[in-house]
Amino acid sequence: MSPAIVTWAGDEETAVVEVSATGAAAQAVHDAVPALLDERVASRLASQDAGLWGEDAAVGDRLGWTDLHTTSRELVERLTALREELRAEGLDHVVLAGMGGASLAAEVITGSLGTPLTVLDSTAPTQVERALEGDLARTVLVVASRSGTTVETDSHRRAFVAALQAAGRDAARHVVVVTKPGSPLEELAREEGYRAVFSADPRVGGRFSALSAYGLVPSALAGVDVGRLLDEAAEIAPFLAEDTEANPALVLAAALAATRPLRETVLLVDAGSGLYHFGAWAEQLLAESLGKNGHGLVPVVVDEHAPELAARGERTLPVLLTPLTDEDAGPELDDVADGARRVAVSADLAADADATEVTVAGSLGGMFLLWQHAVAVAGRLLGVNPFDQPDVEATKQATREFLGGMPSLEPPAFSDSGVEVRAPRTLLAGARTVPDAVTALLDRLDPEHGYLAVLAYLDREGRAPDLLRGARDSLAGRTGRPVTFGWGPRYLHSTGQLHKGGPRHGVFLMITGGAPAHVSIPGRDFDFAELVTAQADADARVLTGLGRPVLRLRVDTPDALAWLTGSLTRRTT
Numbered sequence: 225m226s227p228a229i230v231t232w233a234g235d236e237e238t239a240v241v242e243v244s245a246t247g248a249a250a251q252a253v254h255d256a257v258p259a260l261l262d263e264r265v266a267s268r269l270a271s272q273d274a275g276l277w278g279e280d281a282a283v284g285d286r287l288g289w290t291d292l293h294t295t296s297r298e299l300v301e302r303l304t305a306l307r308e309e310l311r312a313e314g315l316d317h318v319v320l321a322g323m324g325g326a327s328l329a330a331e332v333i334t335g336s337l338g339t340p341l342t343v344l345d346s347t348a349p350t351q352v353e354r355a356l357e358g359d360l361a362r363t364v365l366v367v368a369s370r371s372g373t374t375v376e377t378d379s380h381r382r383a384f385v386a387a388l389q390a391a392g393r394d395a396a397r398h399v400v401v402v403t404k405p406g407s408p409l410e411e412l413a414r415e416e417g418y419r420a421v422f423s424a425d426p427r428v429g430g431r432f433s434a435l436s437a438y439g440l441v442p443s444a445l446a447g448v449d450v451g452r453l454l455d456e457a458a459e460i461a462p463f464l465a466e467d468t469e470a471n472p473a474l475v476l477a478a479a480l481a482a483t484r485p486l487r488e489t490v491l492l493v494d495a496g497s498g499l500y501h502f503g504a505w506a507e508q509l510l511a512e513s514l515g516k517n518g519h520g521l522v523p524v525v526v527d528e529h530a531p532e533l534a535a536r537g538e539r540t541l542p543v544l545l546t547p548l549t550d551e552d553a554g555p556e557l558d559d560v561a562d563g564a565r566r567v568a569v570s571a572d573l574a575a576d577a578d579a580t581e582v583t584v585a586g587s588l589g590g591m592f593l594l595w596q597h598a599v600a601v602a603g604r605l606l607g608v609n610p611f612d613q614p615d616v617e618a619t620k621q622a623t624r625e626f627l628g629g630m631p632s633l634e635p636p637a638f639s640d641s642g643v644e645v646r647a648p649r650t651l652l653a654g655a656r657t658v659p660d661a662v663t664a665l666l667d668r669l670d671p672e673h674g675y676l677a678v679l680a681y682l683d684r685e686g687r688a689p690d691l692l693r694g695a696r697d698s699l700a701g702r703t704g705r706p707v708t709f710g711w712g713p714r715y716l717h718s719t720g721q722l723h724k725g726g727p728r729h730g731v732f733l734m735i736t737g738g739a740p741a742h743v744s745i746p747g748r749d750f751d752f753a754e755l756v757t758a759q760a761d762a763d764a765r766v767l768t769g770l771g772r773p774v775l776r777l778r779v780d781t782p783d784a785l786a787w788l789t790g791s792l793t794r795r796t797t
């Protein structure tokens with residue numbers, strides 16, 4: 225087995241990021257990095273060479289993210305001024321409406337620094353209703369959408385503007401927009417006279433936009449010193465551009481994408497990193513960038529007690545997100561290659577250097593840039609274009625069709641204890657109870673490559689997260705297979721691409737329902753309840769059409785949800 229690898233970037237005293245790899249991940253680094261150096265992949269990426277993913281890949285102008293630590297600088301002053309202006313008017317409660325890459329980074333940034341920000345990326349009517357019940361007189365709504373056409377974000381904007389008007393406010397003064405130049409949202413914002421419009425660099429896609437206006441505007445308005453974040457990214461950027469074996473992005477890319485056999489399940493484990501929900505941000509980056517053309521890695525966000533860690537197989541790569549401490553800055557190494565930029569081979573780095581594991585630590589700004597570089601290079605290693613999401617549109621199209629009057633999916637096959645069960649007859653195989661239906665779904669799991677995705681179109685606040693976390697862990701223990709978890713419709717803008725375009729090994733347990741609530745969407749002939757139902761119906765239909773097994777369970781009361789999760793948790797064999 226190959227010796228462990230550790231590399232870090234920073235000066236003599238302080239590392240700003242550190243990556244280590246052991247076992248098959250270290251072997252992958254030994255095997256793959258020399259070719260990346262020969263091909264000057266790191267420096268070509270930093271200089272935005274769109275040819276890195278092959279002649280045919282339509283990468284076009286999608287590489288503007290590599291120098292955001294420089295190009296976003298000009299935003300800092302403007303944001304500070306706007307924040308002060310808003311505060312002076314008593315507007316200090318920031319709500320962010322944005323899906324996927326338009327909100328995940330801001331959630332990480334503000335959460336890691338303990339700065340309050342309300343992220344609205346749900347269409348569950350009760351959740352939207354709660355957000356609308358906040359103190360509107362103090363609310364600034366940041367509407368973030370690169371395309372300017374995302375239905376969830378547009379619906380949130382409509383609902384908030386109407387609520388502000390109903391509260392007697394001048395709604396336009398409360399709305400700040402982030403979008404690409406020329407989008408329909410930009411046009412609307414100018415027409416409506418919204419408080420501020422930030423035209424974000426169109427060369428930056430959602431999941432690569434953490435350090436652009438998408439990540440910075442809501443964070444800064446909420447109170448974060450975003451200049452510091454850019455400083456952190458700027459500190460690491462030169463190291464990522466170097467064609468050296470010490471480049472931490474090349475090490476991470478190889479560890480992720482060049483193991484033999486491929487570790488197709490990537491367990492993103494928060495091991496005390498201090499970064500809030502960084503795993504959810506990295507999950508979108510990995511899933512949407514790499515999960516296509518039948519290829520991809522399945523990211524699974526877990527904690528340190530997850531059953532997947534105890535039962536890691538030959539195709540599982542644990543990636544531990546650890547804190548960056550002073551001790552990390554200067555480990556005793558056998559072989560220091562190059563002054564401040566070091567790579568080392570350390571036989572005693574890990575207690576069990578044969579176990580396959582990767583650890584990553586870094587400053588927040590450094591982590592964003594490191595992972596973006598690593599995933600872009602991983603795309604090259606896996607032979608995919610990391611900058612498109614070809615399979616996301618299918619569910620959007622089907623949602624439009626359901627909202628346009630297409631009849632909803634089939635009636636329930638049966639109900640059990642308040643849970644309505646829907647699935648193709650061939651999948652149910654005669655099951656008449658919820659536990660049997662779940663067993664029928666799990667029987668479809670490929671024992672070597674399969675994963676289960678639990679998808680919950682439910683109100684994310686309240687008891688549901690705890691109940692579902694327990695159920696997820698039990699299902700992982702019971703099946704011995706990785707179990708991903710996603711909130712609908714949020715996951716549609718993250719792992720949704722992988723489910724449909726990645727390896728055909730997923731089976732899907734979709735849970736829908738919730739208390740009846742009518743929250744209208746002004747100017748639309750559907751409300752939030754109809755929207756969330758259409759989104760779940762649409763994704764189920766698209767997945768089923770692709771031949772993926774989908775079991776749908778509808779729970780309309782808290783008791784039914786508690787019964788369901790209890791039954792999923794109790795059933796351990």
Ligand SMILES: O=P(O)(O)OC[C@H]1O[C@](O)(CO)[C@@H](O)[C@@H]1O
Pocket residue numbers: 323324325326368369370371372373374377430431512613616716717718
């Ligand atoms: O910024 P937009 O255009 O609203 O898109 C939001 C998210 O939706 C996706 O395009 C996928 O649906 C993501 O890639 C993106 O982060």
